[in-house]
Structures are given as structure tokens and as C-alpha cells.
Amino acid sequence: MENISIPNKKNKIPLLEVKQLSLSFPQYKKGFEESYIQVIRDFELTIYPGEIVAVVGSSGSGKSLLADSILGILPENAAINGTLLFKGVALTKNRQEQLRGKAISLIPQSVKALDPLMKTGRQVQGIIRDKKDKKRIQEEAFLKLGLAPGTGDKYPHELSGGMARRVLIASAMVSEAQLIIADEPTPGLDELAWEETLSNLKQLSEGNRGIMFITHDIQAALKIADKIAVFYAGETLEIANKEDFSGKGEVLRHPYTKALWLALPENDFKVLKGNQPESEDVFPGCVFEPRCPIATGLCKTNKPDSTMINNGITRCFYA
Amino acid sequence: MGLLVAISIFSFILISNSPVDPVQSYIGAEISRISPEQRTNIEEYWGLHRSKPEQYFLWSKAVFQGNLGESLIYRKPVTDIIWERFSASILLMGIAWVLSGVFGLILGILAGMNEGSILDRIIKSYSFILASTPAFWFGLLVLMVFAAWLNWFPVGLAAPAGSLRGEVSLADTFKHLFLPVLTLSIGGVASIALHTREKMIEVLSSEFIRFARAKGLSGMRLFWRHGLRNISLPAISLHFASFGELFGGAVLTEQVFSYPGLGQAVVRAGLGGDIPLLLGITLFSVVFIFVGNFMADLLYVVIDPRMKTKQAHD
Numbered sequence: 001m002e003n004i005s006i007p008n009k010k011n012k013i014p015l016l017e018v019k020q021l022s023l024s025f026p027q028y029k030k031g032f033e034e035s036y037i038q039v040i041r042d043f044e045l046t047i048y049p050g051e052i053v054a055v056v057g058s059s060g061s062g063k064s065l066l067a068d069s070i071l072g073i074l075p076e077n078a079a080i081n082g083t084l085l086f087k088g089v090a091l092t093k094n095r096q097e098q099l100r101g102k103a104i105s106l107i108p109q110s111v112k113a114l115d116p117l118m119k120t121g122r123q124v125q126g127i128i129r130d131k132k133d134k135k136r137i138q139e140e141a142f143l144k145l146g147l148a149p150g151t152g153d154k155y156p157h158e159l160s161g162g163m164a165r166r167v168l169i170a171s172a173m174v175s176e177a178q179l180i181i182a183d184e185p186t187p188g189l190d191e192l193a194w195e196e197t198l199s200n201l202k203q204l205s206e207g208n209r210g211i212m213f214i215t216h217d218i219q220a221a222l223k224i225a226d227k228i229a230v231f232y233a234g235e236t237l238e239i240a241n242k243e244d245f246s247g248k249g250e251v252l253r254h255p256y257t258k259a260l261w262l263a264l265p266e267n268d269f270k271v272l273k274g275n276q277p278e279s280e281d282v283f284p285g286c287v288f289e290p291r292c293p294i295a296t297g298l299c300k301t302n303k304p305d306s307t308m309i310n311n312g313i314t315r316c317f318y319a
Numbered sequence: 320m321g322l323l324v325a326i327s328i329f330s331f332i333l334i335s336n337s338p339v340d341p342v343q344s345y346i347g348a349e350i351s352r353i354s355p356e357q358r359t360n361i362e363e364y365w366g367l368h369r370s371k372p373e374q375y376f377l378w379s380k381a382v383f384q385g386n387l388g389e390s391l392i393y394r395k396p397v398t399d400i401i402w403e404r405f406s407a408s409i410l411l412m413g414i415a416w417v418l419s420g421v422f423g424l425i426l427g428i429l430a431g432m433n434e435g436s437i438l439d440r441i442i443k444s445y446s447f448i449l450a451s452t453p454a455f456w457f458g459l460l461v462l463m464v465f466a467a468w469l470n471w472f473p474v475g476l477a478a479p480a481g482s483l484r485g486e487v488s489l490a491d492t493f494k495h496l497f498l499p500v501l502t503l504s505i506g507g508v509a510s511i512a513l514h515t516r517e518k519m520i521e522v523l524s525s526e527f528i529r530f531a532r533a534k535g536l537s538g539m540r541l542f543w544r545h546g547l548r549n550i551s552l553p554a555i556s557l558h559f560a561s562f563g564e565l566f567g568g569a570v571l572t573e574q575v576f577s578y579p580g581l582g583q584a585v586v587r588a589g590l591g592g593d594i595p596l597l598l599g600i601t602l603f604s605v606v607f608i609f610v611g612n613f614m615a616d617l618l619y620v621v622i623d624p625r626m627k628t629k630q631a632h633d
Contacts, residue, residue, distance in 0.1 A: 067533075068529075071532075071533050073529065073532045073533055097535075097537070100532075100533055100534070100535050101533065101534035101535025101536070102535060105533075105534075106530065106533035106534070108526060108529070108530045108533070109526070110526060112525065112526040112527060113526040113527050113529070113530035114527055114530070115527045115531070115544075115545045115549070116527070116549070116623075116624075116625060117548045117549055117622065117623060117624065118545070118548075126534070126536075126544070127534055155624040155625070157624070157625050171534070175534075
């Protein structure tokens with residue numbers, strides 16, 4: 001697996017390295033027959049400081065669980081396998097506990113992530129380590145994000161969707177996080193708030209922070225991300241550079257990524273038939289085989305490995 | 320206020336149509352000794368020959384002036400009796416109320432935190448059984464076990480029989496209170512525990528707890544900062560709104576334990592045809608229950624900021 005890293009950054013230690021991560025939950029079918037459902041399989045991702053890596057996948061592909069695995073806040077019955085490295089050192093349960101909220105920070109999806117009974121300012125202040133200056137630091141962060149003075153004295157239900165989003169971003173801003181995991185920060189926003197949120201995320205990455213941007217919105221991903229990991233049925237099908245998304249998608253490596261790109265309104269607006277498989281379905285071969293336009297008998301029986309092609313990674317026999 | 324008027328009219332109609340003959344309950348067993356003329360005189364003196372609305376008006380005017388009349392059984396002003404009985408009852412109800420709230424909350428939190436575990440199942444079944452247990456039956460059971468068999472606590476009353484006021488020690492008061500309080504609080508525990516358990520499970524799976532954990536909070540710090548306030552909401556509104564049940568429970572409990580409180584007085588007033596006392600206590604209990612509900616509303620606004628803005632919009 002060592003060969004899979006972006007060559008031009010080889011001299012740097014990656015902020016986050018995820019190798020062959022898999023995650024499953026026990027499930028009780030009829031009676032006491034126990035089985036596991038795999039929600040994430042062989043997931044690979046590398047994030048360098050100052051880089052924004054988008055993880056793009058449709059809903060139900062297990063993206064939020066990915067965030068939880070890195071933070072170490074999975075439910076107790078989750079079974080996790082694979083390697084997680086933070087700055088080259090293994091992320092053990094203990095280390096996750098020490099780092100989360102400090103070196104690794106989460107930007108959650110919605111206003112629901114704020115405690116409904118606590119003023120927003122206080123909720124953000126709770127993260128700040130510097131106990132004497134926390135009010136000033138919080139107010140500065142709010143100001144920087146364009147929140148009116150006095151927003152900190154409001155309760156979450158008094159904020160609009162866009163304001164709440166900015167409060168959540170502020171909580172990542174005031175933390176000393178080097179790695180920020182933004183879990184679907186854009187849905188439900190109007191055009192303006194959408195643009196703002198994205199530029200705020202971009203702003204966050206400028207302080208040499210690494211950002212893992214989990215989203216189903218490929219346009220948002222293309223706008224700010226340096227690399228895009230395409231997540232499908234719990235697997236990484238491709239990790240492409242932003243520049244690869246151009247023209248008719250000739251440079252893209254995986255048929256699914258190509259289909260995603262062509263489905264955009266400004267391209268062909270062509271929608272791929274079928275649905276993403278449920279996590280209970282088990283495939284001996286490639287997960288995308290049932291919907292793939294170029295699939296062969298080999299894809300049905302054998303699972304393609306991740307291979308490095310043209311400065312990106314893909315999991316396809318015919319790339 | 321409107322509520323009070325409505326309740327007073329309603330209970331007045333009920334009582335005036337009841338078979339209770341006020342003159343007979345006033346005179347008591349001597350009724351056969353008085354002549355029909357004397358009887359008419361008494362009726363006239365009380366205004367019983369007037370129309371019902373007129374009677375109600377006279378009565379409510381007196382009530383408004385703070386005069387609830389004189390109890391026929393105790394031969395004392397009703398206000399004095401209510402006051403005296405209530406101070407005994409409030410001790411019983413107050414302690415039972417606080418205990419059931421605290422224990423209900425603790426049990427609910429424990430069960431909710433360990434959803435599906437054996438502890439959760441024990442607390443849940445315990446609550447279901449208790450919630451469906453009538454207070455008077457439980458009271459009798461407690462009496463049998465702790466007073467009759469084990470002899471740990473007295474069978475009834477608020478103080479040792481034959482002792483004078485002022486001679487009663489704190490230990491005696493406590494000993495006499497123990498079983499009634501236990502009986503009265505046990506029912507409240509169940510509903511608080513079950514509601515708190517539900518809320519705890521809901522809060523634990525909420526987005527803001529996930530985010531709080533992602534921010535590095537865990538254990539007791541997480542619970543104090545984001546848990547307790549959120550899960551205590553249903554418990555608080557339920558507990559203050561349960562003043563009515565508390566009062567109803569006290570009536571039964573006091574009866575079982577012959578505890579000289581308001582509940583016992585209301586039963587005696589009803590059975591003895593003591594109309595002024597019965598009406599007086601009815602009105603008093605309405606005020607009492609209203610205060611409970613009102614406090615629940617007030618506290619809810621203090622704790623939950625979402626209620627405040629809603630009211631402002633209305």
C-alpha cells in the first residue's frame with residue numbers, strides 16, 4: 001500500500017492516513033441468529049496539512065460513520081478494523097479520546113447539533129482552552145464569520161440555518177484543531193449561505209489545517225477540494241484530483257465517477273440507472289458491477305484492488 | 320379565577336342535589352327531638368327556603384370575604400380546620416413529592432443510560448408494576464409488612480396516641496411519617512422514571528450529544544453540561560402538574576394510616592354530611608392544584624428558552 005500516496009507531497013508526513021478501514025455492526029435477524037452488516041469496506045484516504053479532501057457519496061453510503069470512526073465516537077457495538085494514523089502515529093482509542101475536540105474537530109451537519117437549552121456563545125466557549133480569554137476569542141470568531149454581535153446570546157432555535165452553520169464552523173475555528181472533519185455542512189442552504197459556508201471552510205484550511213469534507217454535493221466538493229474521494233456502498237472507488245473533473249470526464253478513472261460527473265446539469269445531465277446497493281448485500285466482485293456500463297464477467301467474481309493510475313487511485317480493472 | 324368560580328358553582332350544584340340534609344347533619348342524632356316548627360326556623364335562619372342561585376350568591380359572598388363557614392363535625396371555622404390539617408398534610412405530601420421526584424429522576428436516568436440492560440429491565444418492570452398499583456392497596460401491604468409483622472413503624476396516626484402537642488419528638492414524627500410517605504411517593508416515582516427514561520434515550524441519540532462527544536466531552540462532564548437540563552424537562556412539568564394526583568393519593572393514604580391530614584378530613588366531611596367543610600376543602604384543593612400547574616408553566620419557561628419566544632409570538 002506504500003506506493004499509494006501522492007508523490008509531490010512525499011516529503012511531508014500526512015495529517016491523516018486511513019488504510020483498509022472497515023466497519024460493521026452486528027445485526028439480529030430472525031431469532032438469535034447473529035450476522036454482521038458491513039457499512040464501510042477497505043476505505044482509503046490520506047490528508048496532508050493545508051489540504052481539503054472531499055469524500056463524496058450519496059446518502060446512506062456510511063459517510064457520517066466515517067467521521068465517527070476517526071473521532072472514536074462510534075456506538076459500542078461497532079466492530080472496526082484497519083489502520084488509522086494521525087501524523088504518522090496510530091490513532092488508538094486513548095489517543096482519539098485525547099485528540100478529539102482538540103487536534104481533531106468536527107463540524108456537524110445541522111443546527112440540531114447545538115444544545116437547545118444553552119446560548120450559542122457559551123457552547124462555543126466551552127471548546128476554548130484558554131479559560132481567561134474565551135469570551136473574546138468566541139466573539140472574534142463570530143465576527144470573522146460575519147455573525148452580528150449579540151448572536152452569542154441567542155439560543156439555537158433563534159438562529160437561521162445559515163447562522164447556525166456559521167456557529168458550528170466557529171466552534172472548529174476556535175479549537176486548536178489541525179484536522180477538521182466537516183460532516184455534510186452544506187445541505188438545506190440557499191445559494192448565498194452555500195457559497196459562504198464553502199468559503200469559510202476554505203478559510204479554515206489556510207492555517208495549514210487539513211479538512212475532510214464529507215458531502216453528497218459534488219459541486220460543493222469541486223469548488224473547494226483539492227482531492228475528491230468517491231465513496232460508494234462503503235468503499236472508496238476513486239481518489240481523483242480536482243483537475244481530473246473536466247470535459248467529458250476522460251481523465252477520470254472509475255466509471256462511477258464518470259457517471260457522477262456526467263450527471264451534473266452543466267454536463268450531460270445523464271442519470272445512471274439503478275440504486276446504490278444496501279449494506280446487507282454482499283458482493284464477491286466489484287460493488288459497482290450491477291450498474292456498471294463496462295462490467296465484464298471478471299468484475300462479477302473478482303474484487304479489484306486499489307491501484308495508482310495517473311496520480312490518483314482507483315478500484316477498477318478497466319481504468 | 321374563572322376556574323374557581325366554575326368549580327364552586329359545579330360543586331355547589333352537586334351538593335345541593337345530594338341527599339345530605341344539612342339540618343339533620345347539624346342536629347345529629349337529636350333530630351327526632353325537635354319539632355317541625357323548630358326545623359323550619361333553622362331552615363329559615365340558614366336561608367334554605369330561598370332559591371338555589373340566591374343561596375349560591377350568599378355563600379360565595381361569604382367565601383369571598385374569607386368566611387368559609389363553620390364545620391358541622393368539628394364545630395370550628397372551616398378555615399381553621401383547613402389550615403391545621405393542611406400543615407400536617409403538607410409535610411406528608413411535600414416529603415413524598417420531593418422523594419418521588421428525586422428517585423424517579425435517578426431511576427429514569429440509570430435506566431435510560433443502560434437501555435436494554437438488566438438494570439433497565441428491572442427498573443422498567445418495577446415502574447410498570449408500581450404505576451398500576453393502587454395506593455391504598457400498597458399502603459395496606461406496607462402496613463402488614465412493616466408495622467404488623469416487623470413492628471418497625473407505628474400502624475397509624477401522626478404521633479404516639481395519648482401524647483400532647485409539644486411532647487412529640489422529631490424521631491416520633493419521622494417514624495409516623497415514614498410509611499405514609501413511602502406509600503404516597505411510590506406511585507409518583509414510576510411515572511417520573513418512565514418519562515425520564517424515554518427522554519434520556521432520546522437525548523443520548525441526539526445530534527447535540529454526538530457533537531458534544533466529538534468536542535471531547537464525556538462521562539459526568541457531558542452529563543452535567545448537556546444532559547441533565549434536557550432530560551429534566553418532562554420530569555419537571557409532569558411533577559408539578561401531578562399535584563392533583565398527589566392530593567388524591569393523600570386522601571387514600573391518610574385514610575389507610577389514619578393520618579390526621581386534609582385528605583382524612585375530606586373523607587370525614589363527605590361521610591358526615593359536613594357541607595361547609597366539604598366545599599371549603601374542594602375550593603382549597605382547586606387552588607392547590609392550580610398553583611402546581613402554574614408553577615410547572617413558569618418553570619418550563621425558565622428552563623426551556625424555546626417556550627419564551629413562542630409566547631412572545633402569540
